[in-house]
Amino acid sequence: MKNLKNTREVIAHTAHFVSGKTLDxxxxxxxxxxxxxxxxxxxxxxxxxxxxNIDVVGDALNPPFPNNHFDTVISTQVLEHVEKPWIMVSEIGRILKPGGVCIITAPFMAPYHADPHDFFRFTIEGLASLFVNNEFEIIEHDSYGKIFSVLSEMIHFMFFSPYRRSTKRRDLWGGRIMRRVESLAYLLDKSLKNKIIYPNGYVVARKKRT
Structure with a gap:
């Protein structure tokens, strides 16, 4: 399995599952x-x-789309902000076509970040359990990042959090500093075999054909 360092790499790694009409x-x-x-x-x-950048606005627990509508649904770092994530997953199943695929990422070890709320964190097993039912089959699931990525994210949120008031100067220097910190964290993570401490997880699941 690749040592994926962030959500962008997860999307790049799983992009071959994406096809047809796709909902972000x-x-x-x-x-x-x-x-x-x-x-x-x-x-x-x-x-x-x-x-x-938004085409459609609505409720994550009641998305305004018909049944069996999309070939692919992608959702990155959203589940933790939803009060009832199991309902959101059920709704993703509803709007996916039979045989359609969803790609979902969610945090496990991450600082509090209300957007506008912050309810949950997910282990790999916890995230996968949302898809273990009669509607989905799991194709792939894993963690990404390791302990140094966790520390990097803590530094990011402590000093350069995107949820704090932004200034042009702070954003410029914060971006430069964090790019170096994240690169170092990735290099250090690559040397580790232990994966029990990680910042995020992902699941690729297919809606079963009836």
Whole structure:
């Protein structure tokens, strides 16, 4: 298994599962658009908050899409912000076509970050358990990042949190510093075999054909 260091690498690693009409669920700034779009016939962004990159606004627990509508649903770092994530997963199953695939990432060891709320953290098993039912089959699931990535993320949130008031100077220097810190963390993580401490996990699951 690859030593994936961040969510961008997870999306790049799993992009071959993406096809057809694709929903970016909780898209935010749609920062992974360039990795997703080449594999799709149509790319739609959905979020709970209006934004310049958002096509559809609605409730994560009641998304305004018909049954069996999408070939792929991608959701990165959203489940922790949802009060009832098992319902969100059920809704993803509802809007996926039979045989459709979802790619989901979620944090395990991450600082508090309300956007606008922050309810949960997920072990790999905990995240996968949301998809162990009669509707989905799990294709792939794993953690990404290790202990130094956890420490890097703590430093990021302590000093340069995107949830604090932003200034141009702080963003500039914060970005430069964190790029170096994250690169060092990745190099140090590569030397480790122990994966019990990790910041994030992901699941790729397919909706069963009836």
């Amino acid at each position: 669920f909780g898209a935010g700034s749609a920062k992974y658009r360039n990795l997703i779009v080449p594999h799709t016939s149509e790319y739609i962004t959905f979020d709970m908050i209006k934004g310049t």
